[in-house]
Amino acid sequence: MASELIAVDWGTTNFRAFRFEAGRVAERREAPRGIMQVPGGDFEGTFLEQLGDWLHAAPDAPVIFSGMIGSRQGWSEAPYVSCPADLSALAKLHRFETRSGRTVHIVAGLSAVGPTGVHDVVRGEETQVVGFADSAVVEPRLFCLPGTHAKWVTVSGETIQGFATAMTGEVFGVLSQHSILGRLMEGDQDDEDAFGRGLERSGEAGGLLHHLFGVRAEGLFGAVPVTGLRSYLSGILIGHEVRAMLNQAPEGPVTIVGAGAVSGLYARALAAAGKTAETVDGEAAAVRGLCTLAVRAGLIQGT
Amino acid sequence: MASELIAVDWGTTNFRAFRFEAGRVAERREAPRGIMQVPGGDFEGTFLEQLGDWLHAAPDAPVIFSGMIGSRQGWSEAPYVSCPADLSALAKLHRFETRSGRTVHIVAGLSAVGPTGVHDVVRGEETQVVGFADSAVVEPRLFCLPGTHAKWVTVSGETIQGFATAMTGEVFGVLSQHSILGRLMEGDQDDEDAFGRGLERSGEAGGLLHHLFGVRAEGLFGAVPVTGLRSYLSGILIGHEVRAMLNQAPEGPVTIVGAGAVSGLYARALAAAGKTAETVDGEAAAVRGLCTLAVRAGLIQGT
Numbered sequence A, B: 001m002a003s004e005l006i007a008v009d010w011g012t013t014n015f016r017a018f019r020f021e022a023g024r025v026a027e028r029r030e031a032p033r034g035i036m037q038v039p040g041g042d043f044e045g046t047f048l049e050q051l052g053d054w055l056h057a058a059p060d061a062p063v064i065f066s067g068m069i070g071s072r073q074g075w076s077e078a079p080y081v082s083c084p085a086d087l088s089a090l091a092k093l094h095r096f097e098t099r100s101g102r103t104v105h106i107v108a109g110l111s112a113v114g115p116t117g118v119h120d121v122v123r124g125e126e127t128q129v130v131g132f133a134d135s136a137v138v139e140p141r142l143f144c145l146p147g148t149h150a151k152w153v154t155v156s157g158e159t160i161q162g163f164a165t166a167m168t169g170e171v172f173g174v175l176s177q178h179s180i181l182g183r184l185m186e187g188d189q190d191d192e193d194a195f196g197r198g199l200e201r202s203g204e205a206g207g208l209l210h211h212l213f214g215v216r217a218e219g220l221f222g223a224v225p226v227t228g229l230r231s232y233l234s235g236i237l238i239g240h241e242v243r244a245m246l247n248q249a250p251e252g253p254v255t256i257v258g259a260g261a262v263s264g265l266y267a268r269a270l271a272a273a274g275k276t277a278e279t280v281d282g283e284a285a286a287v288r289g290l291c292t293l294a295v296r297a298g299l300i301q302g303t
Helices: A043-057 A125-130 A168-178 A192-202 A208-220 A226-246 A261-272 A282-296 B043-057 B125-130 B168-178 B192-202 B208-220 B226-248 B261-272 B282-296
Strands: A004-010 A015-021 A024-031 A063-066 A094-097 A103-106 A110-113 A119-122 A141-145 A150-156 A159-166 A254-258 A277-281 B004-010 B015-021 B024-031 B063-066 B094-097 B103-106 B110-113 B119-122 B141-145 B150-156 B159-166 B254-258 B277-281
Touching: A004 A043, A004 A282, A015 A043, A015 A282, A024 A043, A063 A282, A110 A159, A119 A159, A119 B208, A125 A141, A125 A150, A125 A159, A125 A254, A125 A282, A159 A226, A159 B208, A168 A226, A168 B168, A168 B208, A192 A208, A192 A226, A192 A261, A208 A226, A208 B119, A208 B159, A208 B168, A208 B208, A208 B226, A226 A261, A226 B208, A254 A261, A254 A282, A261 A277, A277 A282, B004 B043, B004 B282, B015 B043, B015 B282, B024 B043, B063 B282, B110 B159, B119 B159, B125 B141, B125 B150, B125 B159, B125 B254, B125 B282, B159 B226, B168 B226, B192 B208, B192 B226, B192 B261, B208 B226, B226 B261, B254 B261, B254 B282, B261 B277, B277 B282
Parallel strands: A004 A063, A063 A103, A141 A254, A254 A277, B004 B063, B063 B103, B141 B254, B254 B277
Antiparallel strands: A004 A015, A015 A024, A094 A103, A110 A119, A141 A150, A150 A159, B004 B015, B015 B024, B094 B103, B110 B119, B141 B150, B150 B159
């Protein structure tokens, strides 16, 4: 087995690549070449353009991808694996050969069916969680991965038990850009006080669809400053998401997997709902998961 | 006092005018000339273009407007009246003179402050409800006015006690047009079964932001047909709205004020939540309210 590995977290918006040597990241590259930003859908061209020198220098290094590159809109579709899914199931990678003759392994997406039979899907975030799967930890743990489509994933032992998606980030985006709520908003600074008021509002009667209109009305009356309306909306949405997701949450702290300001917002929302949180960096989590799966799939030696 | 009246329901999208003779509508006109569709913001030009002959034929007929024409973005701003507001307060019309010398009366918008101090506003729909204000009916009644911004108005006796807005229609629009949910949707036919499943979904755990993502996932797995996804989304949103709004609703049936298919959807959602509903036509309600206010303001004689 190799000790070198080329791992790529290839999502909708970004392309992030890691070259491993002896189980550690020796080099990192990032480009705004998510699958929606690949000119002409030429995935192979983008792959060679970004990583040609790595591939040439390490002709035997296994290559592993995670993320939307394995979706129907990506390079080659990796079918969904259904939950509960353990490390062995997740390590059954989708394998294909590029036109230039390199073998690539793609991490499968996960599907889940909720208690009432409604489906859910994830592709990419499962890799950020799977590095934390650990046969020694039997108590279920809840991971929160903020984003356009925020994922809440429950893991126990080596198994991803299930997950649920909340469209929070995308709803925030379309309401800010395309609804009447955006018209009064000014600036893009975070406003901690307004965010806190949004969180508080999310716990009141009336429901989310009513609370949303309040973003306009509070702005019209100057009750929330126009420079705080973005944060107020954000607090309302994240507050509703967190409250709903904690309804059936396991004991213990929630692990937030993400980067920067948004992790802090979720930590605050969790605290307001009476839950402690710990935060791990999203990229480090992806690297850890890609490495875990590459080892379990037998592509590289464990460290 | 006059027995003739020119009444205009002048909203964001549409311009609907009614010429009253002896307390009855003698003529009706409609044009796609809501305040956002008035070329160059020339409200007076549009007014004369649409109703010049009426104004000329009845130079002494009072003129009354309701709707967004009285907003800051309209012709002349009619300040908000705060709830609770009785008929006498609502009949204090905002009066101004056009450049061509006609006096126009505009119905004020309403503002409300919820139990936790959050504001709400309405402009136009109050007129559709005020015709039902009746000093003989002391029990509070709940009116539901579906729309871009759905309004739930509580009336007792001659007083509009309060109201709450839900952004349901607009959220449906922006999610269908601008979010990932629209990508799988096909056709614009109503699908009764899918709508019912959306209603059911709205009563389950997970919260609205999670249920929204299910529109995509159920579509991906073919669990809801792509031609039914619009109705499924509609059922989820209306279901969430209705459940939240019924939380503190008065006894007795809800009166839905609206037209066509959407009233039927709300009646179904209310029934699913265990509440009976009666429906009145939205335009008839507007006419009734304009007439009620014109009489109470002393512009015309009561019938």
